[in-house]
Amino acid sequence: MTERRIRVLIGKPGLDGHDRGAKTVASVLRDHGMEVVYTGLHQTPAMIAEAAAQEDVDVVGLSLLSGAHMALFPRVRDELTARGKGDVLLVGGGIIPHDDMDSLEGDGFAKLFGPGTPTTDIATWIQEEMEKRFEREGEEA
């Protein structure tokens, strides 16, 4: 059995220019054996969803530090659904108040990671979630 590599898209929606976190996480996920596509800055929700569909990723991670997450994150989710990618593992991080994390986690996001989260925790969490998913897919197939 060949182990399937996890494919991840890291996206920066909106006009926010803070990309240290997104790029650091992208590098660390790559170190953990995942295939990572980084969108670059200043992407609209549609651009991110389009890239996710084209690259056929398993995971979409959004990073936003500008406070626009409540306006933009759900739009990315909607754009993904519109392209038949509503089933990706959708995660996010940035400067996001806990109330907003809770509400996004109840609204299509699997997990929000706050400031100070070790990047290895993010990688491990994604690996564990994806293993569960791959197992389920295996059972169904």
Add this chain to the structure above:
Amino acid sequence: MSGAAETTTDPRALWEEALNSAKLRDVDFTTLSGEELKALYTSEDASFDEERDLGMPGQFPFTRGVHPTMYRGRLWTMRQFAGFGSAAQTNERFKFLLAHGQTGLSVAFDFPTLMGRDSDDELSLGEVGQVGVAISSLADMETLFDGIPLGEVSTSMTINGPAPILLAFYIAAAENQGVAPEAIRGTVQNDILKEYQAQHAWLVAPEPALRMITDMMSYCADRAPQWNTISISGYHIREAGSTAAQELAFTLANGMEYVRRGVAAGMDVDSFAPRLSFFFDSHLDFFEEICKFRAARRIWARKLRDEFGAKDPKSWMVRFHTQTAGVSLTAQQPENNIVRTAYEALAAVLGGTQSLHTNSMDETLSLPTEKAVKIALRTQQILAEETEVANVIDPLAGSYFVEAQTNRLEAEAEAYFQEIEERGGVVPCIESGFIQSEIHRSAVKYQRAVERGDKRVVGVNCYTEEGDGPPEIDLHRIDPAVEREQHRRLGELRSTRDEKGAGEALEAIRAACRDGSNLQARFVAAAHAYCTLGEIAQVLREEFDQYKEPKIL
């Protein structure tokens, strides 16, 4: 071999023996930037000639400070960066800060403004008023400074890509208050090179952006001589993950590029170099930061005098603003951030800063609350009034360690200058992603060090507490109504202004883009005609090349 033969009475040898045989703490003895440190510095480590390398305060090479009196003459300016929501809300915060003893204003803009987009642009969705104040036209600028006399305050505006346009709004707002451009004092950040490198709010490609900057420098040299035209900024480079040496090197390399551009545009270096100022980060490594500030002054003085041939001592001086390190703050146990910020502020003052912003404890969670902002301001006031550190100029000079690190940082910066030159200069190093990659590499290296536990962060990887979950402090949230209100205001502006005059002002900008005449004067005219930021920026986007981020990963 008998044991007693090697016995020595040399103090140095005895000390080394004691150190080498002792059990030391099992940690990396390195700077925050990862530089190996010795346990002890002596005269052997710190070679410096007092006259050549330190000088007197207010004298070349300014290592000891830019003023002969330093804080005995005047304390640093306590300048808290503020801006959120609407112009009216930020105007209230400004009046609050002025009433509590702040001595200068500093405007934070929201992302749409930073990117040259009006609040009602489709791309501005969700961002209006979030990380700063939304300013889409002269009307917003007039509201922002309502009741604040622009001939009396000094104002710093953190704006880059569209800086020439925002400065035009400010000049027009001052003129409408009856204040001539000659009388306004302040700074626009206007440091586009570091935007491509680190902060990422640009309008157009580097070459046209640099042309707009030289146009502004030339306009201000003639019309607004008290205005600082560029605040060459290491802050964002550092916050993006660079080391102290990289912050120093890239910032000064950018500064030298602006000087080259000004000279190439036909200006005398002494006509604009005195209006260049700097902006640095003050991070947690106390001594490394102090040495960075001292090295910055010495390097710039030498470059400007000896390489660029500047004659005016004001051209040689690094006058700088400092902000404590936002990235050093933690979401866990946020009250600890008050302590971190206080140490960073002390380093900035011992490094001779001209002005200072201290971060608020809650900034990893949201915009600061009024209470948190007040504590941050009080931190500076305690430093100024109670600690007695402002009494003596450059008190750490002559310390073997401090002089050795100052020399080390200068040498590291020189090595980068050489490498950047070999790679064709700053702009090619941006286009190839070289500088961005260097910063990214340092960011990842530091993150790994924290995660391995080699670098310790209280509340994050040591001294953690059960329930370091959602902290129970008040959050400052922006009401989505701000965005709707901005849409209404813009609609009203467009329906009540003289459309023909606005259209002509935009066409005058287009013509200047093509024929090379000075754009800054055209921006001021367009501001008076109530052209919006987005409209003016759109002309520039149509006329000039766009910037495309190089892929570095």
